Structure formats: C-alpha cells, structure tokens
Amino acid sequence: MSPKDPSAFYLAQPEPNQSCFLALRQLLLNFHHEISECTKYGMPCFCLRQKAWCYLWHDKKTQQPYLLLVDGQQLNHPLLERGNRARMKIFNINPTEDLPVDSLAQILNEALAVRNR
Incomplete structure (x- = not known):
C-alpha cells in the first residue's frame, strides 16, 4: 500500500478503534455522492468536491477517535469542541x-449546508 492509500491507516489501528474508524468511513462515504477519500497529513481525509471537508483521527493521549471538521468555526452543534483550534472543531467518539x-x-448536514452556501 502506498502512503496515499487510506486503507493503510485503518489497518494499522488497534481494536476497538479500527472498527469504529471503518464504520465512520462507511458512513462518510455513503453520506453524499460528492464525498471522496484520500490521505492528507497521514490522516484519512474526506473531500467534498475535491476540497478537504473532514478528517478522521485520534487523541494523542487517550487514543479516542474523533471527527475533525474543516469548517468547524461555522458550525454550532453543542457536541462539537473547538479546543485551541482557530478554524476546525472535533466530534469525539x-x-x-x-x-x-x-x-x-x-x-454532517450542517457541515454540508455550510459548504453549499
């Protein structure tokens, strides 16, 4: 597998994170017909119309998976966390x-609406 192959990330994850990430991957790819997957910065990146939309990653300390939303500053869902990020927000899983x-x-519907403005 090449470094750009998103499958390498998933296969390298220990359980239960691997199953969680694979389920998230399927959910994201089935969410909208214009979403595609690639690898950026070593993370699975999901692009909407060839522009980065969200990433999957895990917390450095806890290893807990999260969804990182590129346009997070424009999203107001109460379960999203900004932390010390200027632009992005995360959803812990x-x-x-x-x-x-x-x-x-x-x-995801709110993030899609932001991109469709």
Whole structure:
C-alpha cells in the first residue's frame, strides 16, 4: 500500500478503534455522492468536491477517535469542541459504544449546508 492509500491507516489501528474508524468511513462515504477519500497529513481525509471537508483521527493521549471538521468555526452543534483550534472543531467518539448516528447526521448536514452556501 502506498502512503496515499487510506486503507493503510485503518489497518494499522488497534481494536476497538479500527472498527469504529471503518464504520465512520462507511458512513462518510455513503453520506453524499460528492464525498471522496484520500490521505492528507497521514490522516484519512474526506473531500467534498475535491476540497478537504473532514478528517478522521485520534487523541494523542487517550487514543479516542474523533471527527475533525474543516469548517468547524461555522458550525454550532453543542457536541462539537473547538479546543485551541482557530478554524476546525472535533466530534469525539467513544469506540466502545454504538456510533451516535443521529448526532453525526446533524453535524454532517450542517457541515454540508455550510459548504453549499
């Protein structure tokens, strides 16, 4: 696998993160027909119309997965965290629980609406 192959990231993750990331990947790729996947900065990147839209990554200390939203500063969902980021916000995900599909759908719909403005 090449460094640009997103599959390498998923295969390198320990469980339960691997299953969580793979489920998130499928959810994102099925969310909208104009979403594609690549690797940027060593992370899986999901692009909307060839422009970075969100990333999957994990916390350095806890290893807990999260969804990083590029246009986070324009999103107002209460479950998003800004931290010390100027532009992006994250949505933390517990890999030992079912994906919060409803919350993810709300956040992704809001992020899509921001890009469609």
